Amino acid sequence: MTEQIKNTGFEEMTLNMGPQHPSTHGVLHLLLKMDGEVITEARPDIGYLHRGMEKLAEKRTWGANIALSDRWDYIASMSNNFAAVLGPEKLMNITVPKRAEYIRVIMAELNRIASHLIFFGTYGIDIGAFTPFFYAFREREMILDLYESVCGARLTYNYFRIGGVSADLPADFVPGVKSFIDYFRPKLKEYDTLLSTNPIFMDRTVGVGNISKEEAIDWALSGPNIRASGVNFDIRKDDAYSVYNEFDFNIPTGKNGDCFDRYMVRMNEMKESARIIEQAIEKLEPGDIIAKVAKVVRPPAGEIYTHVEAPKGELGVYCISDGSTLPYRYKVRGPSFVNLAILQKMLKGLKIADVVAVLGSIDIVLGEVDR
Amino acid sequence: MIKIFKYTWAILKGMGITFKYFFIRPVTVQYPKEKVKISSRWRGTLKQLRNEKGEEACDGCRICEKICPVNCISMEVYKDEKKNRRFTSSYVVNFGRCMFCGLCVEACPKKCLVHTPDFEFCAYDRESLILAKDKILR
Amino acid sequence: MIYASQSLGDLWAWALNQFAVFCGWLGIPEVIRYTVEKGAYAVGLLVFISLTALVLIYMERKVSAHMQLRYGPMWTGGWHGWSQTIADMIKLLLKEDVIPDKADRWVHRIAPIVIFVPSLVGFLVIPFDKYLIGADLNVGILIIFGFSSIAVLSIFMGGWASNNKYTLLGGLRSAAQMISYELPLVLSVLGVVMTVGSLKMSDIVMAQKDVWFLFTPNFLGFIIYIIAGTAEVNRTPFDIPEAESELVSGYNTEYSGLKYGFFMLSEFTNTFIISAIAATFFMGGWNGPSWLPGIVSFLAKTYLIVFLLMWFRWTFPRFRVDRLMDFGWKFLLPLSFFNILMIAVWILVTK
Numbered sequence: 115m116t117e118q119i120k121n122t123g124f125e126e127m128t129l130n131m132g133p134q135h136p137s138t139h140g141v142l143h144l145l146l147k148m149d150g151e152v153i154t155e156a157r158p159d160i161g162y163l164h165r166g167m168e169k170l171a172e173k174r175t176w177g178a179n180i181a182l183s184d185r186w187d188y189i190a191s192m193s194n195n196f197a198a199v200l201g202p203e204k205l206m207n208i209t210v211p212k213r214a215e216y217i218r219v220i221m222a223e224l225n226r227i228a229s230h231l232i233f234f235g236t237y238g239i240d241i242g243a244f245t246p247f248f249y250a251f252r253e254r255e256m257i258l259d260l261y262e263s264v265c266g267a268r269l270t271y272n273y274f275r276i277g278g279v280s281a282d283l284p285a286d287f288v289p290g291v292k293s294f295i296d297y298f299r300p301k302l303k304e305y306d307t308l309l310s311t312n313p314i315f316m317d318r319t320v321g322v323g324n325i326s327k328e329e330a331i332d333w334a335l336s337g338p339n340i341r342a343s344g345v346n347f348d349i350r351k352d353d354a355y356s357v358y359n360e361f362d363f364n365i366p367t368g369k370n371g372d373c374f375d376r377y378m379v380r381m382n383e384m385k386e387s388a389r390i391i392e393q394a395i396e397k398l399e400p401g402d403i404i405a406k407v408a409k410v411v412r413p414p415a416g417e418i419y420t421h422v423e424a425p426k427g428e429l430g431v432y433c434i435s436d437g438s439t440l441p442y443r444y445k446v447r448g449p450s451f452v453n454l455a456i457l458q459k460m461l462k463g464l465k466i467a468d469v470v471a472v473l474g475s476i477d478i479v480l481g482e483v484d485r
Numbered sequence: 486m487i488k489i490f491k492y493t494w495a496i497l498k499g500m501g502i503t504f505k506y507f508f509i510r511p512v513t514v515q516y517p518k519e520k521v522k523i524s525s526r527w528r529g530t531l532k533q534l535r536n537e538k539g540e541e542a543c544d545g546c547r548i549c550e551k552i553c554p555v556n557c558i559s560m561e562v563y564k565d566e567k568k569n570r571r572f573t574s575s576y577v578v579n580f581g582r583c584m585f586c587g588l589c590v591e592a593c594p595k596k597c598l599v600h601t602p603d604f605e606f607c608a609y610d611r612e613s614l615i616l617a618k619d620k621i622l623r
Numbered sequence: 624m625i626y627a628s629q630s631l632g633d634l635w636a637w638a639l640n641q642f643a644v645f646c647g648w649l650g651i652p653e654v655i656r657y658t659v660e661k662g663a664y665a666v667g668l669l670v671f672i673s674l675t676a677l678v679l680i681y682m683e684r685k686v687s688a689h690m691q692l693r694y695g696p697m698w699t700g701g702w703h704g705w706s707q708t709i710a711d712m713i714k715l716l717l718k719e720d721v722i723p724d725k726a727d728r729w730v731h732r733i734a735p736i737v738i739f740v741p742s743l744v745g746f747l748v749i750p751f752d753k754y755l756i757g758a759d760l761n762v763g764i765l766i767i768f769g770f771s772s773i774a775v776l777s778i779f780m781g782g783w784a785s786n787n788k789y790t791l792l793g794g795l796r797s798a799a800q801m802i803s804y805e806l807p808l809v810l811s812v813l814g815v816v817m818t819v820g821s822l823k824m825s826d827i828v829m830a831q832k833d834v835w836f837l838f839t840p841n842f843l844g845f846i847i848y849i850i851a852g853t854a855e856v857n858r859t860p861f862d863i864p865e866a867e868s869e870l871v872s873g874y875n876t877e878y879s880g881l882k883y884g885f886f887m888l889s890e891f892t893n894t895f896i897i898s899a900i901a902a903t904f905f906m907g908g909w910n911g912p913s914w915l916p917g918i919v920s921f922l923a924k925t926y927l928i929v930f931l932l933m934w935f936r937w938t939f940p941r942f943r944v945d946r947l948m949d950f951g952w953k954f955l956l957p958l959s960f961f962n963i964l965m966i967a968v969w970i971l972v973t974k
């Protein structure tokens with residue numbers, strides 16, 4: 115240290131941000147080297163929430179793994195369920211009934227809205243505006259109420275089953291979703307006035323934490339983060355799973371890949387999700403909700419990689435089956451984990467106030483980073 | 486200059502929204518006094534049902550025990566020769582581990598294991614979270 | 624005589640008068656009379672300040688709650704949780720007072736006092752009513768600004784002495800912020816001082832008998848004042864010294880118990896002072912409809928400003944440190960110079 119002061123006249127300060135810090139979104143530990151308020155080096159230190167999900171999965175049946183998948187990205191459990199069921203279904207060549215497919219899509223998209231609402235709220239708090247958080251949670255609560263009426267849980271849904279879904283929609287679900295969407299659209303405008311067009315907010319986010327197109331691809335970003343950099347990559351379109359190819363929706367992209375673009379991509383994605391839900395509700399017809407599958411499944415030996423477009427990005431599951439009731443290997447590609455890596459590059463040269471703006475804009479969930 | 490006006494306008498509009506909500510009735514619920522209505526499908530604590538004869542319906546098939554991802558159900562089973570069916574002599578659920586996933590309820594062939602709409606289950610120590618049959622069988 | 628007047632200020636003046644007569648009759652020397660008078664006023668002021676702090680904290684909670692579709696405290700004390708703040712104060716009193724191991728103990732201890740005392744002094748020169756002013760100094764407004772800039776020192780002391788990187792950053796930030804916003808704050812008030820031609824608080828109030836300065840070209844000054852004042856009391860959007868999501872809690876991260884209570888209290892008393900000055904300088908102070916006691920109209924105006932500040936707080940995001948400086952030096956300061964120029968021209972034209 116003294117050496118450094120002698121040479122440069124400055125001393126670097128090491129700041130441990132987290133694991134207990136109000137805005138690291140859980141137990142992320144950021145090791146920051148700082149020159150005054152400017153960051154010269156940043157190192158994310160993860161693992162505080164490690165639960166060994168992948169190893170646990172090897173000792174759980176394929177069906178029970180869906181229940182565990184709820185805990186990866188706990189604010190978008192439906193997408194996790196989605197990723198968890200696709201693998202065994204493909205291995206076993208199950209055709210999921212049409213109604214179940216539409217229900218899955220509705221659930222996943224509602225979950226995307228719920229997850230982006232959390233992003234909106236917490237991002238507001240990161241930037242310093244508290245009130246949007248409560249507005250976002252009010253809307254999210256309505257989605258959770260809908261979920262509760264379907265599957266009986268508000269956070270860890272465990273709703274998808276191999277071959278379909280666990281329960282049919284209750285009678286008041288479809289009108290409930292319709293009225294929610296009607297209610298939700300004007301609220302999005304309100305959000306825009308509260309944050310998106312607020313000059314202070316724009317000041318904080320525009321031009322902060324830029325990721326170029328090439329960088330985004332190099333660091334294997336996915337989800338809204340890569341789309342904000344202008345790469346039109348969405349698994350729902352590019353590798354359409356389930357029935358996503360039947361819907362008409364746009365993929366919002368950004369230009370500069372700064373915090374504001376990442377934020378706006380998510381806000382626009384909510385609109386598109388609402389559109390998908392509307393279309394899916396139109397297509398909903400009575401029918402089976404689950405294919406004929408044995409209670410305890412034994413997928414044939416083989417390996418497979420399936421991925422879904424989770425709210426955070428590409429959520430992939432690579433599983434190897436040896437023909438028994440338990441998976442032989444169960445690897446999860448968490449989008450948050452991969453997206454987090456670029457943080458060390460982005461933070462260099464930014465101010466400490468930007469740390470939270472950048473970190474928030476990547477939208478990570480520590481449950482998924484550490485698994 | 487135009488920028489300043491635009492910004493001021495955006496700021497005022499934002500303030501308008503918070504002001505509007507200032508007069509709208511809060512949406513939160515005064516929890517212990519009033520409670521939200523929860524859905525009939527709520528996955529709360531577990532409960533065993535009796536059959537129409539008033540005896541316990543569970544026949545100890547152990548399916549729920551096997552399917553539980555976190556192994557929180559344990560039971561002992563004996564065969565009642567007179568009635569020619571199995572009974573459980575003990576049926577213990579460790580709610581400290583239970584994650585209320587609902588797999589056991591789904592799997593129960595007798596449909597005698599159900600969720601209660603109880604979401605306020607809590608205890609001072611972990612031991613009291615382990616419920617035996619006297620509490621579960623209702 | 625006393626019944627005819629409705630105003631607390633008149634009542635106070637009448638009481639003083641009676642007391643002077645009484646002293647004259649007893650032959651009590653002037654010094655003692657003066658001391659007793661001011662002592663009584665000070666005691667009243669202290670009671671008023673603690674009540675104000677309680678009310679403000681309660682108000683902040685309720686305002687924020689209702690803006691966020693919540694109820695806020697609803698239980699403590701029965702009606703809408705009115706005694707929640709009192710309960711919290713008791714809690715703070717009973718809490719263990721933690722001083723970090725490597726802290727600069729003496730500075731750490733003294734910082735909360737250094738922040739609280741100046742905010743008390745500020746109250747002395749605020750004219751609550753016609754005769755209700757602790758000391759009607761002819762440099763009244765300077766006293767307030769002079770003392771309120773001591774708060775920077777305290778925040779920096781607290782930040783430095785805690786020996787914590789977050790508090791240090793918070794302290795540094797607040798030093799930079801408060802000093803740079805002090806300038807526009809004082810300059811914005813200067814417009815009013817120029818129009819009145821006096822620094823005396825009572826003169827300024829009297830000058831607004833007919834029309835508030837808010838409705839004169841001083842309007843610009845009012846806006847600058849509110850912005851700079853918000854920065855001065857470290858409230859969102861200028862709360863970067865505390866910046867919860869960045870610096871945990873800024874300069875008071877390491878404080879607990881009663882000392883933290885002092886920091887919190889002084890935040891609210893400062894808020895009140897800033898609002899009270901706004902009410903005095905731009906909204907006519909205790910001037911108001913004749914049927915309303917002066918103190919009531921004064922408090923109403925003050926609380927209006929307080930509400931405005933709270934409204935800001937619960938609507939806006941937070942500035943970034945360097946942007947804040949940019950905004951202060953490159954926008955607010957030139958604007959306040961322009962304001963002074965404008966007022967000068969206006970005075971020339973009208974007089």
Ligand code: SF4
Pocket residue numbers: 552553554555556557558578582583584585586587588589590
């Ligand atoms: S609800 Fe899930 S965790 Fe709980 S006992 Fe049933 S299967 Fe086990």
Ligand code: SF4
Pocket residue numbers: 542543544545546547548549550592593594595596597598
């Ligand atoms: S699955 Fe049902 S019948 Fe079988 S042991 Fe469990 S509760 Fe009893």
